[in-house]
Amino acid sequence: MHSMACGRLSSTPILNRSKIVPASAGMMASCNERRTGARQEAAGNHMAASVKDVAALAGVSVGTVSNVMNRPEKVSIAVAARVQTAIDQLGFVRNDAARQLRAGRSSTIGLVVLDVRNPFFTDLARGAEDRAAADGFSVILGNSDEKADREATYLDLFEVQRMHGVLISPFGDITERLRRLRERGIPAVLVDRTSADASFSSVSVDDIAGGALAVGHLLAQGRRRIAFIGGPLEIQQVSDRLDGARTAVATHPDATLEVIPIDGLTVIAGRTAGTDLVGRAPTDRPDAVFAANDLVAMGVLQALMMQGADVRVPGQIALIGYDDIxxxxxxxVPLSSIRQPSALIGRTAVEILLEEAADSTLAPRQVVFQPELVVRESTL
Amino acid sequence: MHSMACGRLSSTPILNRSKIVPASAGMMASCNERRTGARQEAAGNHMAASVKDVAALAGVSVGTVSNVMNRPEKVSIAVAARVQTAIDQLGFVRNDAARQLRAGRSSTIGLVVLDVRNPFFTDLARGAEDRAAADGFSVILGNSDEKADREATYLDLFEVQRMHGVLISPFGDITERLRRLRERGIPAVLVDRTSADASFSSVSVDDIAGGALAVGHLLAQGRRRIAFIGGPLEIQQVSDRLDGARTAVATHPDATLEVIPIDGLTVIAGRTAGTDLVGRAPTDRPDAVFAANDLVAMGVLQALMMQGADVRVPGQIALIGYDDIxxxxxxxVPLSSIRQPSALIGRTAVEILLEEAADSTLAPRQVVFQPELVVRESTL
DNA sequence: TCCTGATCTTAAAACGATTCAATCGACCTC
DNA sequence: GAGGTCGATTGAATCGTTTTAAGATCAGGA
Incomplete structure (x- = not known):
């Protein structure tokens, strides 16, 4: 491990069938290394100062230094000032490991999300961080990437770190794992998912309402021949959104709902379904499409707007997505969509978590937020 | 903080001028809370077991328990088995705070990226995690979101946590801050950026080469009237890519480069520039476009492929982007692009970081990787 | 003067894992 | 059987902070 030579590391594997040509032929990822002659000032490492050093410099005891930092009201202003000066002078920074050891647990909250690239989760994380910071807690973010082993790795990490609590959008069934954490004094709150047996608190969004909201809007715009494009239906979120769509359609006697299943929530799948619509006789086409998420909607839009396709959006077909990416x-054509209150979910989850961390006898709660409709050109 | 009432929390602020209609009129984000009657099994919290408990149960000393976990070769198989049984039986999980306190520093590496939504950085993070895990280290991810205060907050956190080291794609000029960390024994390696004065190691990608690679490919496809669409040129990455484009064009006496500046690397800006091209007389149009990144390229593509526009890609205009998102x-039209070896950057950065953490006298190194060309339909 | 509080400060005992010098056996050799 | 070697195991010291009971100092009232 100590002898990394330039170019010895292997390159990233190629992910698709595209032709790839490296900049300099012969090496997948060649590299160019430069070493500066300057070396670090020898031994600038003057052993990080501890409370003991601060106490000595300020001429007080270590207990007083601790009080200055944690309960300033217990210490006289004169002494506090003296200690503060010493702290600044030595550049003292508290060692959190020692603090945690004494405290019994960390003041950090762990958050594991399914996909860190998804703006929904980054916004959620932001909300969580903000709320946590207000109470002096930090949040560290883990990306499970919908992989059970990565999820488990993070939970292990959080356990050895004796986290204050854990927020998680679970991938598999991990209630057993979470139960064990709770026995250790680490509470957990589920985000964007509900706990099957309600044994854990959760904060989520009502996808059924979201589906109803989307289709209700299309109906309100005068559309009647609605198509739902999405799948696979095994995904809870997808089937919930479809259920919502059904309930909305049911309120209009003359409205119909056509379900066009696709095999994944991707741009490509959406485009395929869209191309299909373009190929139909105009009278056979729906006059509105509700796509299970924005990626699918964008694919549909691409197909409809393509050169040669004679379909106007929203003129002939109104289009709405989901997630508001x-x-x-x-x-x-700017896309109408359904937005989830991501940051609010994060904030609320932290709030509940902190309460449970403070009082482990609290009964679990299930909080469900309602999504919002965002209207843009594609449905006007 | 202990009395969170449903609906008391304010909703997320609205980010753009779109019309927003909440699902249930009157509340921006209404919520629905359900409380289960079941309460947690009283006092299941049987105080997490410590090495002492394990030692007692196994009938050995604490030192031996530690050895079983950290230097199994120093302990007899019989005892090791006995201890392992005790560990399993008690569900013992090491308290990392105590371990860190003794060790003097954490076995965690901090990583701060400019934008966690950007696949470049998530891939980089993945590479870093994998490499770190191989040596028993963990990586925690912070998202500075190009905000100096968030960046500073993470660095503070990493300092009190006495991280093993820090990887960072810096936003502002933080060499002073990093120098302080280094004095405390926490090395830092810059990723995706080089250190101005070469006082820190860095791992980055050669954007000039990337620009040359992109345009070289266009020229090799027989295109001669190249346009570069990108901006603002103050962004180092943008101007480097343009410089690369210039050098490539200079190798062909009959090739020309038109620079079309835009005010941001967004889809919208790209579409505006693209619409402009569509408006030109066909003979005034370039026969190839190099967009400063993929978002811009997608905007350009949207404009060219729009209903009514009579421009074919790649028929009339070949198009290449950058980043391979x-x-x-x-x-x-699947987009040709320039891919950076993101995971490799992460791996290499961790490798260097671990070396520097082991030997603080090492001179800083600058590693520059070469990007790769990914050819798809848009340039065939 | 002495006592009573009030206020501020101190010293020592935790927290839990790691480490290292010391000890203990067991076995071998002379 | 004494001395030596080697591996396995022990136990006390250690990391840096927080906490708490006890101590010190001072002011004011009896």
Missing amino acids: DFASAAV | DFASAAV
Whole structure:
């Protein structure tokens, strides 16, 4: 491990069938290393100062130094000032490991999300961080990437670190694992998912309401021949959104709902379904499409707007997505969508977590937020 | 903090001018809370077991228990088995705070990235995690979101946690801050950026080469009237890519480079520039476009492929982007792009970091990787 | 003067894992 | 059987902070 030579490391594997040509032929990822002659000032490492050093410099006891930092009201202003000066002078920074050891647990909250690239989760994380910071807690973020082993690795890490608590959008069934954490004094709150047996608190969004909201909007715009494009239906979120769509359609006697299943929530799958619509006789087409998420919606939009396709959005077909990702507003025709209150979910989850961490006898709670409709050009 | 009432929390602020309609009128984000009657099994919290408990149960000393976990070769098989049984039986999990306190520093590496939504950084993080795990280290991820205060908050956290080391794609000029960390024994390695005065190791990608690679490919495809769309040029990455483009064009006496500046690397800006091209007389149009990144390229593509526009890609205009984001391959016309070896950067950075953590006298190194060309339909 | 509080400060005992010098056996050799 | 060697095991010291009971100092009232 100590002899990393330039170019010895293997390159990233190629992920698809595209032709790849490295910049300098012969090496997948060649590298160029430069070493500066300057070396670090020898032994600048003057052993990080401890409370003991601060106490000595300020001429007080270590207990007083601790009080200055944690309960300033217990110490006279004169002494506090003297200690503060010493702290600044030595550049003292508290050793959190020692603090945690004494405290019995960390003042950090662990958050594991399914996909850190998804703006929903980053916004959620932001909300959690903000709320945690207000009470002096930090949040560290783990990305399970929908892989059980990665999820487990993070939970292990959080356990040895004796985290204050854990927020998680679970991938598999991990209630057993979470139960064990709770026995150790580490509470957990589920985000974006509900706990099957309600044994853990959760904060989630009502996807059924979201589906009803989307289709209700299409109906309110005068559309009647609705198509739902999404799948696979095994995904809870997808089937919930479809259920919502059904309930909305049921309120209009003359409205119909066509379900067009696809095999994944991707742009490509959406485009395929969209191309299919383009190929139909105009009278056979729906006059509105509800896509299970924004990626699918963008695929559909691409197909409809393609050169040669004679379908106008929203003229002939109104289109609405779900999730309100950044790209939704940057689409050729800005996309209407359903937005989830991501940051609010994060904030609320932290709030509940902190309460449970403070009082482990609290009964679990299930909080369900309602999504919001974002109207843009694609449904006007 | 102990009395969170449903609905008391304020909703997320609205980010753009879109019309927003909440699902249930009157509340921006209404919520629905359910409380289960069941309460936690009283006092299941049987105080987490410590080495002492394990030692007692196994009938050995604490030192031996520690040896079983950290230097199994120093302990007889019989005793090791006995201790392991005790560990399993008690569900013992090491308290990392105590371990760290004794060790003097954490076995965790901190990583701060500019934008956690950017696949480049998540791939980089993945590479870093994998490499770190191989040596028994963990990586925790912080998202500075290009905000100096968030960046500073993470560095503070890493300092009190006495991290083993820090990887960072810096936002502002933080060499002073990093120098302080280094004095405390926490080395830092810059990723995706080079250190101005070479006082820190860095692992980055050669954007000039990337620009040359992109345009070289266009020229090799027989294109001669190249346009570069990107901006603002103050961004180092943008101007480097443009410089690379210039050097490539200079190798062909009959090739020309038109620079079309835009005010941001967004889909919208790209579409505006693209619409401009569509408006030109066909003979005034370039026959190839190099967009400063994939978002811009997608905007350009949208404009060119729009209903009514009579421009074919790659027929009339070849198009290449930069970064190879997921969307690039899912575009209407799959987009050629320049890929950076993200995971490799992460791996290498960890490798260097671990070396420097082991030997603080090592001179800083600058490693520069070469990007790769990914050819798809848009340039064929 | 002495006592009573009030206020501020101290010293020592935790917290839990690691480490290292010391000890203990067991076995071998002379 | 004494001395030596080697491996396995022990136990006390250690890391840096927080906490707490006890101590010190001072002011004011009896």
